[in-house]
Structures are given as C-alpha cells and as structure tokens.
Amino acid sequence: MTGKSPRESEAILADLMMPSQANGLRSPSIFGGVVMSMVDKCAALSAMKHSGGQATTLSVERILFKEPILVGELVEIRSHVAHVGRTSMSVVADVYAEDLRTGNRRHTNACWLTFVHLGDDGKPAPVPPLVLETEADHRLHQIAARRREQQLADRH
Numbered sequence: 001m002t003g004k005s006p007r008e009s010e011a012i013l014a015d016l017m018m019p020s021q022a023n024g025l026r027s028p029s030i031f032g033g034v035v036m037s038m039v040d041k042c043a044a045l046s047a048m049k050h051s052g053g054q055a056t057t058l059s060v061e062r063i064l065f066k067e068p069i070l071v072g073e074l075v076e077i078r079s080h081v082a083h084v085g086r087t088s089m090s091v092v093a094d095v096y097a098e099d100l101r102t103g104n105r106r107h108t109n110a111c112w113l114t115f116v117h118l119g120d121d122g123k124p125a126p127v128p129p130l131v132l133e134t135e136a137d138h139r140l141h142q143i144a145a146r147r148r149e150q151q152l153a154d155r156h
C-alpha cells in the first residue's frame, strides 16, 4: 500500500456560531457538545482521507477547552492523521475562534481522537503507512505513539 503524508489527510471545517448553539451560562458561550461534534466530524474527514474509505470513531482521548467560544465567532477546525497502527489512525485536531470584527484569532481547543478504518464488509481493515516529512510530523508522531501505548495499556 502506498504511504500518505499528514498533508494528504488535512481537513478543515468552519462554521459561524449562532445563538441557538449557546449554553445556559449567565454569560453564554458556545455549548461544548457543539464543538465536540464539529471536532469529531473534521477528524473523521482526516481519517477518511488517509484510509480512502470508511472510518469510525474509536475514542476521543482529549478535547481541551482552553477558552470559551462566543456567539457570532467563526470557528475553524483543522485536523490531520498523526500516527497509524494496522487499522487505526490517531488524529490531532486544533480549534480556532475568530472575532470577525477585529480579526482576532484564538486557539481554543486541542484534541486527540482515534479512528478505525472499516472495509466494505464493515470490519477493521489495514490503512496506508504514514510518511513523515517534517520535524513537526515526527514530533506529533512521537506524542501520538506514546498516547497509543497508554491507551493500549489501559484497554479493558
């Protein structure tokens, strides 16, 4: 199977945050579940691009909410595959919120998810190797490998 670089699985998902997506806090910000759903969708696109087929979410290891996102802000998610096993793919996703009046852009969420490629029979199927090209590719690959080891050790 021909390898693919992390660039080939890059996915971007953007949406304008509307009042109906706010939470019930006194100073409303965007409901966390809205962000989680967008992250899952964007990361799934990365897994589908790398595997060239279906991919299902195995786990969401981390979604760190560093800062609230406000109604009226533009949310942009960027993701790519950072590590692959035989059938699984670790995806890193970053969330940015932009105030369109000022152009101020903030990194609001850092996320790690794992997907499994499913073949036409619906069963886990092998994915292409990941071709690491840059220093950043190697650094994220190492982080993902450590996370995967921990995940496998915690498996029950």
Ligand SMILES: CC(C)(COP(=O)(O)OP(=O)(O)OC[C@H]1O[C@@H](n2cnc3c(N)ncnc32)[C@H](O)[C@@H]1OP(=O)(O)O)[C@@H](O)C(=O)NCCC(=O)NCCS
Pocket (backbone or CB within 6 Å): 055, 056, 057, 058, 084, 085, 086, 087, 088, 089, 116, 124, 151, 152, 155, 156
């Ligand atoms: C994802 C799923 C197909 C995996 O099934 P499975 O029987 O565990 O499959 P396998 O044992 O062949 O494992 C597949 C891969 O997942 C990894 N994996 C499975 N369970 C794991 C766990 N608990 N922790 C870490 N990795 C795990 C395996 O290591 C393997 O990766 P590898 O091939 O890269 O080494 C199955 O758990 C499933 O269908 N889950 C529901 C998915 C879902 O509904 N998602 C939400 C909607 S998209």
